[in-house]
Amino acid sequence: MTSITVNLPETAYEIVISPGCLSQLGSQMKKLNVGKKVLVVSNPEIFAVYGDTCLQSLKAAGFEVYHHLIPAGETYKTLQSLEQVYDTALKHHLERSSTLVALGGGVIGDMTGFAAATWLRGVNFVQVPTTLLAMVDASVGGKTGVNHPQGKNLIGAFYQPKLVLIDPNVLKTLPEREFRAGMAEVIKYGVIWDADLFGKLEQAEQIDSFAHIAPELLETILIRSTQAKADVVSQDEKEAGLRAILNYGHTIGHAVESLTHYEQFVHGEAVAIGMVAAGKIATQMGLWTEEEADRQDRLIKKTGLPTTIPAKLDVDAILETLQSDKKVKSGKVRFILPTQIGKVEISDRVTTEIINEVILALR
Amino acid sequence: MTSITVNLPETAYEIVISPGCLSQLGSQMKKLNVGKKVLVVSNPEIFAVYGDTCLQSLKAAGFEVYHHLIPAGETYKTLQSLEQVYDTALKHHLERSSTLVALGGGVIGDMTGFAAATWLRGVNFVQVPTTLLAMVDASVGGKTGVNHPQGKNLIGAFYQPKLVLIDPNVLKTLPEREFRAGMAEVIKYGVIWDADLFGKLEQAEQIDSFAHIAPELLETILIRSTQAKADVVSQDEKEAGLRAILNYGHTIGHAVESLTHYEQFVHGEAVAIGMVAAGKIATQMGLWTEEEADRQDRLIKKTGLPTTIPAKLDVDAILETLQSDKKVKSGKVRFILPTQIGKVEISDRVTTEIINEVILALR
Numbered sequence: 080m081t082s083i084t085v086n087l088p089e090t091a092y093e094i095v096i097s098p099g100c101l102s103q104l105g106s107q108m109k110k111l112n113v114g115k116k117v118l119v120v121s122n123p124e125i126f127a128v129y130g131d132t133c134l135q136s137l138k139a140a141g142f143e144v145y146h147h148l149i150p151a152g153e154t155y156k157t158l159q160s161l162e163q164v165y166d167t168a169l170k171h172h173l174e175r176s177s178t179l180v181a182l183g184g185g186v187i188g189d190m191t192g193f194a195a196a197t198w199l200r201g202v203n204f205v206q207v208p209t210t211l212l213a214m215v216d217a218s219v220g221g222k223t224g225v226n227h228p229q230g231k232n233l234i235g236a237f238y239q240p241k242l243v244l245i246d247p248n249v250l251k252t253l254p255e256r257e258f259r260a261g262m263a264e265v266i267k268y269g270v271i272w273d274a275d276l277f278g279k280l281e282q283a284e285q286i287d288s289f290a291h292i293a294p295e296l297l298e299t300i301l302i303r304s305t306q307a308k309a310d311v312v313s314q315d316e317k318e319a320g321l322r323a324i325l326n327y328g329h330t331i332g333h334a335v336e337s338l339t340h341y342e343q344f345v346h347g348e349a350v351a352i353g354m355v356a357a358g359k360i361a362t363q364m365g366l367w368t369e370e371e372a373d374r375q376d377r378l379i380k381k382t383g384l385p386t387t388i389p390a391k392l393d394v395d396a397i398l399e400t401l402q403s404d405k406k407v408k409s410g411k412v413r414f415i416l417p418t419q420i421g422k423v424e425i426s427d428r429v430t431t432e433i434i435n436e437v438i439l440a441l442r
Numbered sequence: 443m444t445s446i447t448v449n450l451p452e453t454a455y456e457i458v459i460s461p462g463c464l465s466q467l468g469s470q471m472k473k474l475n476v477g478k479k480v481l482v483v484s485n486p487e488i489f490a491v492y493g494d495t496c497l498q499s500l501k502a503a504g505f506e507v508y509h510h511l512i513p514a515g516e517t518y519k520t521l522q523s524l525e526q527v528y529d530t531a532l533k534h535h536l537e538r539s540s541t542l543v544a545l546g547g548g549v550i551g552d553m554t555g556f557a558a559a560t561w562l563r564g565v566n567f568v569q570v571p572t573t574l575l576a577m578v579d580a581s582v583g584g585k586t587g588v589n590h591p592q593g594k595n596l597i598g599a600f601y602q603p604k605l606v607l608i609d610p611n612v613l614k615t616l617p618e619r620e621f622r623a624g625m626a627e628v629i630k631y632g633v634i635w636d637a638d639l640f641g642k643l644e645q646a647e648q649i650d651s652f653a654h655i656a657p658e659l660l661e662t663i664l665i666r667s668t669q670a671k672a673d674v675v676s677q678d679e680k681e682a683g684l685r686a687i688l689n690y691g692h693t694i695g696h697a698v699e700s701l702t703h704y705e706q707f708v709h710g711e712a713v714a715i716g717m718v719a720a721g722k723i724a725t726q727m728g729l730w731t732e733e734e735a736d737r738q739d740r741l742i743k744k745t746g747l748p749t750t751i752p753a754k755l756d757v758d759a760i761l762e763t764l765q766s767d768k769k770v771k772s773g774k775v776r777f778i779l780p781t782q783i784g785k786v787e788i789s790d791r792v793t794t795e796i797i798n799e800v801i802l803a804l805r
Contacts, residue, residue: 088452158521169592172766197560200587200598201680224563229532235563236599317564403535 081302085219085309087239087316094219094243094305096298101132101246104180104207105140111241113203114176117142118168120191121182122151125209128252133182133207145171149187153341156186156226158234164194168202178203178241184210184257185217185346189232192223196238206243210253211261212347215268215304218243220312220325230403231333231341237317245305247297255288260347262286262382263328265300267354268307270375271327274421276303280378287383324423327415328354331388331438334400338392344385351384352441359437360429361416371420390442397438398431444665448582448672450602450679457582457606457668459661464495464609467543467570468503474604476566477539480505481531483554484545485514488572491615496545496570508534512550516704519549519589521597527557531565541566541604547573547620548580548709552595555586559601569606573616574624575710578631578667581606583675583688593766594696594704600680608668610660618651623710625649625745626691628663630717631670633738634690637784639666643741650746687786690778691717694751694801697763701755707748714747715804722800723792724779734783753805760801761794 080097095107108117117137121130126148137144147167149160168179179202181191188206195204208218224235250258269277279299285291292300308325315322332353336344344352358375361367379386388397401412411427412434418424443460458470471480480500484493489511500507510530512523531542542565544554551569558567571581587598613621632640642662648654655663671688678685695716699707707715721738724730742749751760764775774790775797781787 158525162521165590165597169590169596169766197587197597197599199596200585200600222563224560227528227532233532233562234528234560236560237563403532 081298083302083306083309086313090239092239092241092243094245094309096245096247096301096305098248099246100244101129101207101249102136104133104244105136105138105142107242107244108137108142108178108205109140111203113178113241114174115141115143116171116173116177117144117180118171118173118177119144119146119180119182120164120187120194121146121148122187123148124151125183125187129182129209129249133180149190151186153186153226153346156190158225161190161194161225164191165198168194168198173198173202175199175202178205180205180207182207182209183213184208185213188213188217189223189235190225192221192238192240193225193235196223196236201238204238204240206240208243208245209249210257211250212257212264214245214301215261216264216308218245219305219308221316231337243305245301247294247301250289250297253289257345258289259287259383260345263347263351263354263379263384265304266375266378266382267325267327267350268304269378270354270417270420271324271415271423272307272311272421273303276300276307277378277420281374286381323413323425324415327417327423328357330401330404330412330414331356331397333404334397335388335392337400338396339389343389348385351379351382352386352388355379355386356388356437356441357414357416359440360414360433361418363433363437364416364429366424367417367419371417374420375417386441388438388441392442394435394438398434401434444661446665446669446672449676453602455602455604455606457608457672459608459610459664459668461611462609463607464492464570464612465499467496467607468499468501468505470605470607471500471505471541471568472503474566476541476604477537478504478506479534479536479540480507480543481534481536481540482507482509482543482545483527483550483557484509484511485550486511487514488546488550492545492572492612496543512553514549516549516589516709519553521588524553524557524588527553528561531557531561536561536565538562538565541568543568543570545570545572546576547571548576551576551580552586552598553588555584555601555603556588556598559586559599564601567601567603569603571606571608572612573620574613575620575627577608577664578624579627579671581608582668582671584679594700606668608664610657610664613652613660616652620708621652622650622746623708626710626714626717626742626747628667629738629741629745630690630713631667632741633717633780633783634687634778634786635670635674635784636666639663639670640741640783644737649744686776686788687778690780690786691720693764693767693775693777694719694760696767697760698751698755700763701759702752706752711748714742714745715749715751718742718749719751719800719804720777720779722803723777723796724781726796726800727779727789727792729787730780730782734780737783738780749804751801751804755805757798757801761797764797
């Protein structure tokens, strides 16, 4: 069992990574000194497979357990879904010492986290991510929220979990497309932070599905990715500076995702496209070598991820969407640009002309 | 000009109290190092009287100013009103460095604060309270939120303002009933924290309206009340312990307010009733002398505040509502009970029998 500690100014919590640890949810939570009531939030598909294991484990540890299901998908990541979580919390008289457990992917994690952050002005929160993306990205770092009809994650809060429980075995049932989407964020950590992880991914024969990847490599990926994220958020909890590097690939990625109404691409696919775009911007500006950018793009392709922007998307619409991004500061769009594998810089000097050019080149 | 500093683990901010300071909103905000865009949130009645002064002051200081109006009243303190604030924030492309200014009473302050806490996961927030209640209570301490259809403030966050600007002159236009409601919280600080303030209120000839109160006493009230609140929240930002004493009168107060659908009583009136009830519980339990409890009740009556529970309210309904209160811990309702004027203790030993008896006695 690997345990990574995330240290933050006001709190600290553990990320536990271990095959089969799902059945230890109850005993792990008992260590946290939380109240008796637990509300597990999940979606019907995930809950059908893993709900029983979680509930039994919690009940065996003495918790009083309820559950609330939200239909799967980004389209349900809304204030309306959140209201229904509140209703369930009220119905079962959850108290401030009670705990909300997110059992699912990033959508369930973000939404449950935001519900935990805001119900009674804050109850306990535990993450049990069931997708690779949620394991390596969404479940660590405390970003919670829901979408606004006009933009992703525009409504939310920084709120830290008390525990993150990662069981690699649950990835068995993850659709291959979702697995690849998660790999996009893993590649991201390689490019922005961990050149060694990047090298390991390059050397691996296949990384495009759970069935093809070596179990040891998968465990390494989970440990190094969550460690990378924990390192970054420990240094900058509220995204004042450094943390912004985690948005590598997300600037154009978000725009593409938003303009295709969260239907054509899953998040990781949009990030893959965004990384290709950001890499190209970096080479155009002379910040990154074309050779390294090519290595990134080859790794993305090897994972089976998309690398082009749909031609149907209007360039002006993309530029306008960039302007309403959360990361805009004084009207300037900030980009995370690689300078070498394992290193990036934050730049607000990317001109509209370059963005234009790169978008056109990638269609 | 009096300035009180609220020191918190992660931040600090000033409460500025000065007659006429409304016109200094812009210059005061300029010191804060915030972004250019400001969204003033208010209600139509308040904005008609004070909107221009605020907007002009902000524009003169170089800010780019927008405003958003929400109809007055507790019934609009909803997730739906919040969504409309989000829409306006999106429309004007507010950024993380932008500021939301709450110009109004507690409802506007709580809702604007929650919008600030959750838009883009947190933008800057400034409070300009225009009611006595908001000045001495709601604007200090960082509690923000909206109501759930079944309970007050069930949805919210702890989020600190960057500045609180209190101009006593605006109380001129406050309805007398609202003034008296604010005095309920002032009396509360006397009972729980500041015996000297309590004495000053007892000695004053009249305290039941802005027209009757001496300007010096009003300024003293504002300074001592906000100082009391600042003292308490500085020691306990997230209501882990001490801060709970601020809920004196709020336990039964909230139940009465909720069961009369926020229509019969304004918040301060419900708190007045709640203080009488809590005082009676304390004397019944032998914690407080009847003599001091009588002094409290006389002061409440002198202010023109209600001291009885409507006979139409079902005792069982009140008891049930207490159970769904945020302050419930492991199923036990916690009460704040005076032990002498200026001192209270937190108790979960209040039996249903005593609550029952006291409710019946106050009808």
